[in-house]
Amino acid sequence: MLAAVPAGAGPAEDATAFINGVMDKFNKGDAKSFVSAHEDNAVIVDEFAPHVWVGAGAAQRWMDDYARDSTANGVSGGRVDYGNAIQANSDGSTSYVVLPTTYRFMKQGKKMIAAGSMTFVVKRAGDAWKIASWTYSGATAAPEK
Numbered sequence: 001m002l003a004a005v006p007a008g009a010g011p012a013e014d015a016t017a018f019i020n021g022v023m024d025k026f027n028k029g030d031a032k033s034f035v036s037a038h039e040d041n042a043v044i045v046d047e048f049a050p051h052v053w054v055g056a057g058a059a060q061r062w063m064d065d066y067a068r069d070s071t072a073n074g075v076s077g078g079r080v081d082y083g084n085a086i087q088a089n090s091d092g093s094t095s096y097v098v099l100p101t102t103y104r105f106m107k108q109g110k111k112m113i114a115a116g117s118m119t120f121v122v123k124r125a126g127d128a129w130k131i132a133s134w135t136y137s138g139a140t141a142a143p144e145k
Helices: 011-027 031-036 058-072
Strands: 038-045 052-054 075-082 087-090 094-107 110-125 128-138
Touching (some): 011 031, 011 128, 052 058
Antiparallel strands (some): 038 052, 075 094, 087 094
C-alpha cells in the first residue's frame, strides 16, 4: 500500500510516504533497498532475540537475525501490512511516524497474524530520508481465520 503524497504535502507526509515505500519494498522481498533505507547506525527494537540492534550495520544484522529466527521457528512468507499513519509529525529535518500494522506469515504451514504498530524516526540525509530508528510492538501471533 504505497500512500500518495498530496501536492504541497509537508515533511511529515513526505516522511510517511518514504516509510510506506520502504515497507512495500520489504514486503516484496527487496532486502537490499530495505537495508539501504537505514542510517548505518540505526536503532531497531523487535520482538525476537536479541531484541535490539544498534550501531554499524544494524539493519543488515536485523535482517540476518530475522532470517535465522524465521528458519528456526518454521516461519516463512512474512509481510507487514500497514494502515494510514496514526501519528506523524516533523520539524523538517526529523520525523516521527507511527503506523498500525498487521504482521502476516506462515508458521509450519499455518497462516498466522499479529496486530501491532511500528514507530519510526527518520532523518533528512540531503534531499532524502533515512531511517534512524524503528520499533515493532505487537500482540502475540494467532492463527489467521
